[in-house]
Amino acid sequence: MSTTPPNIDPRAAALFQTDGRLRRRRIVNRLMEALGTIASLAAVAVLVIVVASVVKNGWGAFSVEFFTTSPSLSGFGTAEGGILSSIVGSILLVVIATIFALPIGVLVAIFVSEVAPRKVADVIRLALDVINGLPTIVTGIFIFSVLVLAQGQSAIAGGLALAIIGLPLIARSAQEVLRLVPTSYREAGLALGAPRWRTILGVILPTSLGGILTGTTLAIARVAGETAPLLFTTSLAVTTSVTWDPTQPVQSMPLTIFQYAEQPDPSFHEQAWATGAVLLAFVLVVSLISKFLLARSRRKLTQ
């Protein structure tokens, strides 16, 4: 295959020898590299195609009114107004979910990684994984049966369903971050005669705050797009009023997409696509924020 240069030390000549096995290894190597590259490109392509089609199909619906007004009922079978009530509703739901899931998730993480004996910690970790794998529609039915049947639909009910979905994400990521805090910080705190809870509160939590917020923003991005649990818990029909009242049912972006996509008139479809684009942009921004927070906390820890 390759040619050996003339006048070369026979010991060095071995470097140019090629046998069948070596050739096969090279081919396999090339093949695996190519397959890996293709798979990676395909993954990126999926994202590009999804984003492109969402933006393209929804482009016509974008206007100032789209962001500043709520759906109007005056349109005869066509979409009138914008999605302000959905945007506000989504924000409200996410805020409620975070208020419930963040403190509980962080406390669970602290208990698991700092306090609990290993066996108890393993059980809790398993429980969190199971909750994480719970079909979100089941979470929705659960909240429906315990809250909505008695109290009626509300943003709180929807937010709680989302909190259950976000809790394991926050707890698991917070655990990972807490594990990264060097043991030497714990020892230093304890060696000063500080009780354990003071060490956790004063040293370990501040150190891992950036990482915990990273996990939280990712959880927010995830729950913001959840639709199934909201079907039962917040809205049966399209809610047109803009409300920050958590006891009222609210519209949300995923629900809007779902409901509009089922309408006959194409103007609704366009608005559904546009709403999808807004949701995508939201997830993208939140992911970028979490990246930024992570980089910052890394810098702070290593410097």
Added chain:
Amino acid sequence: MTQADTMVNVAPIEIAQRRERPQTPTLRETVFDIRNLSVSYGKTPAIKDVSFEIYRNQVTAIIGPSGCGKSTFIRTLNRMNDLVPSANVEGEVLYHGVDLYGTKVDPVQVRRRIGMVFQKPNPFPKSIYDNVAWGLRVLGMKDKLDDRVKRALEQAALWDDVRHRLKKNALGLSGGQQQRLCIARALAVEPEVLLMDEPASALDPIATARIEDLMHDLKNEYTIVVVTHNMQQAARVADMTAFFGLEVLPDKSRTGILVEYDATQKIFTQPSDKRTEDYVTGRFG
């Protein structure tokens, strides 16, 4: 003549000159009375049947080969081994006559009286000021906080280095400065004893020398126990030296034992045990 010998011949004179205590006690006051101390991790023994006394306002060095339980030993003196769930302590560690492992003793209070500096400098990722002030705030010693922080940094010979950047992150300091900051942090809460677990092993020779100078100065006010794998360091700084060795048990497991404990000069010039002599003259370890 070995290097260790020359070191020892110089060190005691220096120590004598540095000791400027108002009244030199005729009798040594015992701080720790360790009786038949054995520590194991699960079923693995770490140290076995260690007994000796540690005296007030002295530097006591713990030397010995790797794996002989030096760190395990020093960590039992302020109950840091409580953090290791499998650690099991037998025997007594009497601190001014009270067993630190007694049922009613609060380990948090133990560590408050008996501070510790670790092998790797471990300042908190906070400002220099907050590193020192943190322990004070936690322990409620908040009156004259600035003065206390300043005094601790002065004691650790760090004040002049950092006086203009107290609000800067402590992780920006050099390794030696970080270690002195950790010493300042430990001193700020006014412990009686300072335990140092190989405090200079991660530092360059100049930073090491500063830490050693510091030990000389600090023993006027504190009782210091230092683990070191550097024999010259023990010879330079310590009044008393405990040599830990390894004993191979019948079942081939190895455990640390106390071979010899005596005045540093005696350990390095006329050790009474052959194993000590082999170790300090460099024939072993």
